Amino acid sequence: MSQQEERSELSEVAREPREEYFDNQPLGIELEEEDPDDEEPIARPWDPNAIxxxxxxxxxxxxxxxxxxxxxxxxxxxxxxxxxxxxxxxxxxxxxxxxxxxxxxxxxxxxxxxxxxxxxxxxxxxxxxxxxxxxxxxxxxxxxxxxxxxxxxxxxxxxxxxxxxxxxxxxxxxxxTPTDVKYNIFKRLNTGGSPLNSQEIRHCMSRNRSRAFLSDCAAMLEFEIVVGGALRSRVRMTDREMVLRFCAFRLLGVEVYEEQRYRAMEPFLDEATRRLDDPKIVSDATLEQLRQDFKQAMTISHEVFGEHAFRKWPLKRDNLSPFNRALFESWSVALADLNTRTASRVREQIIERARSSMSADAEYITAITTSTGDARKVRYRFQKAAEIVRESQ
Known part of the structure; x- marks a missing residue:
């Protein structure tokens, strides 16, 4: 990366993150920006005979x-x-x-x-x-x-x-018709007066097992506390999408995300939903462990970052930024295996390293800001969060 490009990326810190709006109301969630030069990856070819x-x-x-x-x-x-x-x-x-x-x-x-x-x-x-x-x-x-x-x-x-x-x-x-094809057909044909978003389509296409699980996790007090008011209205099912993102990366890992058949957030989350719905793939015991992992991740995230959890918090800026999806998925997974005692002991070190990365690491800044579904950026932000947690202990 050239010095000019690095300065451009670091300039992201200088401006306030932009919020998403729905029905002319701010949602308290950071707008996920797309790079106009990035193209959405093409899914594997469909067999027309299967449709x-x-x-x-x-x-x-x-x-x-x-x-x-x-x-x-x-x-x-x-x-x-x-x-x-x-x-x-x-x-x-x-x-x-x-x-x-x-x-x-x-x-x-x-x-x-x-x-x-x-x-x-x-x-x-x-x-x-x-x-x-x-x-x-x-x-x-x-x-x-x-x-x-x-x-x-x-x-x-x-x-x-x-x-x-x-x-x-x-x-x-x-x-x-294959499940991923069904999702994509509905995304292409979703023509209602207020079109459904991807999570709403996923919710309607899924079975009660995953729907009930995501709903229960989204209603956890620990989740409500750590995300603050950002997802309280549950508009457009953003709360359940966040739970699903945690589950997807916790179950499948970044390695699966990088596989050619995924390499984009929607097919990856579709696959996670399919697995959550199938007790032969994700047993009741595994599902319960996932619930406990999510609860622990929310508790530790709040213990470490407080009100700034899952929000950009660069050095020299202490105002509360909007909720950031990319920070949520990477940091919730990175902190899920810490216990409360360890988290309390290493809290200051994690905060210092995380804020420094949000201020001076151009690659990390773009990984949580622009085209966040890009597989390379997903890999980098997960590696960075895991590295900070590991080096702080």
Whole structure:
């Protein structure tokens, strides 16, 4: 690296990290920046014959019955994170009453014949809550103003029948389609009014075993304490993604990340989710040990770094920076095997070395700032954190 390039990288320290925003609100999470010169690695080629998608037509009544009977899963614990606003919900119902065709839905079918909805999840949830739950009244309509303020039970019987008989076009991905292909299909076709992010798609595609595990870990007091208010709102499931990142690197390691079939964060996290869902790969005992490892990592991280845990903290800057994903995954894994007594003894040495790296090590600064999914940068930040912990003891 030339001196000019090094000065450019070190200049990252001079400016405040930028925060992510959602719905015009700061999230307290550092924006992950991408280098425009970096290209996303190409996944291994797919076999077109392995991609099996069929098109079916269901009435809304059939779909509602499937949801009620448990044959169509909407990931219930995901509902509180749906991001549609009330006017969007009302206008969807208005479109159905007006018999305006809705965009296609996408389901994944499992080996037991059960469906999981990903694309169209918000629309299905809205229809179900209006018809079966009557959770909201219509307002903000464009054409059916006399209906404003009415719930489903208030509608004319003819309109109720119209809603029930409306036909939905559904593209169903066959269970024989490889899991990673399913994820990528949904990422390509995720077209809703408020598109789901990768973790939300992963959540909907996964099984209850991994979902329950990630939810339990994200609800740990130790986790809430060390991340402060940054992930408290649980917007867009960032809290569960962080738990999953710890689990992925703890289980698989950087070596697996560097394999040609991964070398990017999303396929790596997809693979970790698949393993967490399969008790033949990750046993109940291993899962429980992983839970204890995560708890210990959160406890020690707070013991060492306090409120600055998983945040940039260069020398000569003591203000609280936004939560940083790259620091979380590398430092949580590096500290997971320390006990409280050792952590207390080496705390000052770790802090000194970590802050020095965040101030003067240009390669480390870029590894936690720009294109953080690059395999070389992942390797470097994990090595650096492990090296600091080892040399501090």
């Amino acid at each position: 099996r998608v069929s098109t079916k037509t269901f009435s809304i009544r059939q779909v509602l019955d499937q949801i009620d009977e448990g044959d169509l899963e909407l990931a219930p614990d995901f509902q509180r994170n749906l991001v549609w606003k009330s006017p969007q919900k009302s206008r969807l119902i208005e479109s159905i009453i007006l018999q305006i065709p809705l965009p296609a839905f996408y389901f994944a079918e499992d080996e037991d014949g059960m469906y999981r909805a990903v694309d169209g999840l918000q629309r299905l949830s809205t229809i179900h809550s209006f018809v079966r739950g009557e959770d909201f009244a219509l307002h903000g309509l464009e054409y059916l103003q006399p209906t404003v303020g009415q719930k489903f039970s208030d509608l004319p019987q003819a309109w109720k029948r119209r809603i029930f008989s409306s036909q939905l076009v559904v593209h169903v991905i066959d269970p024989s």
